[in-house]
Amino acid sequence: MKKLRLGVLASGGGTNLQAIIDRCADNSISAEIAIVICNNPDAGALDRAEKAGIKTCCINHRDFEKRAAFDHKVVQQLQEAEVDLVVLAGFMRIVGSIFLEAFPQRVINIHPALLPAFPGLHVQQQAIDYGARFSGCTVHFVDIGVDTGPIILQATVPVLEGDSADDLAARILVEEHKLYPQAIQLFAEDRLRIEGRKVKILPAATELSP
Numbered sequence: 001m002k003k004l005r006l007g008v009l010a011s012g013g014g015t016n017l018q019a020i021i022d023r024c025a026d027n028s029i030s031a032e033i034a035i036v037i038c039n040n041p042d043a044g045a046l047d048r049a050e051k052a053g054i055k056t057c058c059i060n061h062r063d064f065e066k067r068a069a070f071d072h073k074v075v076q077q078l079q080e081a082e083v084d085l086v087v088l089a090g091f092m093r094i095v096g097s098i099f100l101e102a103f104p105q106r107v108i109n110i111h112p113a114l115l116p117a118f119p120g121l122h123v124q125q126q127a128i129d130y131g132a133r134f135s136g137c138t139v140h141f142v143d144i145g146v147d148t149g150p151i152i153l154q155a156t157v158p159v160l161e162g163d164s165a166d167d168l169a170a171r172i173l174v175e176e177h178k179l180y181p182q183a184i185q186l187f188a189e190d191r192l193r194i195e196g197r198k199v200k201i202l203p204a205a206t207e208l209s210p
């Protein structure tokens with residue numbers, strides 16, 4: 001089976017990127033990272049990618065007057081790298097129509113809350129302040145809204161008494177690192193179908209009997 005070519009976009013430390021690098025390396029997902037693009041020159045994700053011998057590209061959004069010009073540049077790099085699936089892994093820029101038209105139904109994101117609860121930023125603190133007993137993470141297709149696209153997979157974690165936002169974020173990240181590779185593998189196996197606002201997961205292909 002041809003490996004799925006991933007374009008990973010990241011802005012920060014890159015622990016989700018690392019989980020994907022590791023699962024590609026041990027062949028638990030049939031994918032390879034064709035390029036890692038960061039908008040932040042100091043992103044730890046760039047170091048992780050370079051260490052793994054993956055092509056990197058830093059496109060600083062501050063160098064662009066208009067968002068559209070930045071978006072076009074990123075899309076151009078993804079297309080040149082012949083990416084099949086765009087994976088947002090802590091990418092702190094809004095992905096708009098320029099991305100979605102270039103990669104229809106081919107952009108996914110991971111969010112550290114159980115959507116549709118707590119979209120946006122600082123969501124671990126929001127979950128704590130709200131008194132939620134559980135939070136978690138969501139992998140979803142990206143649409144034109146913020147954290148509104150069809151949900152692929154979710155995992156839950158408890159919110160414990162006295163949790164700080166960092167405590168909860170760390171507990172959620174453990175699940176993120178398992179969930180994102182799983183979702184990518186479902187995509188690689190062509191088992192995801194968007195039906196309206198829902199994602200149907202097709203059963204695994206069974207071995208054909210002789």
Ligand code: GRF
Pocket residue numbers: 010011012013014015016017089090091110111112137173176
């Ligand atoms: C993760 O919590 C992810 O859900 C959110 O941004 C964070 C990125 O962390 N979108 P990392 O850079 O992968 O460590």
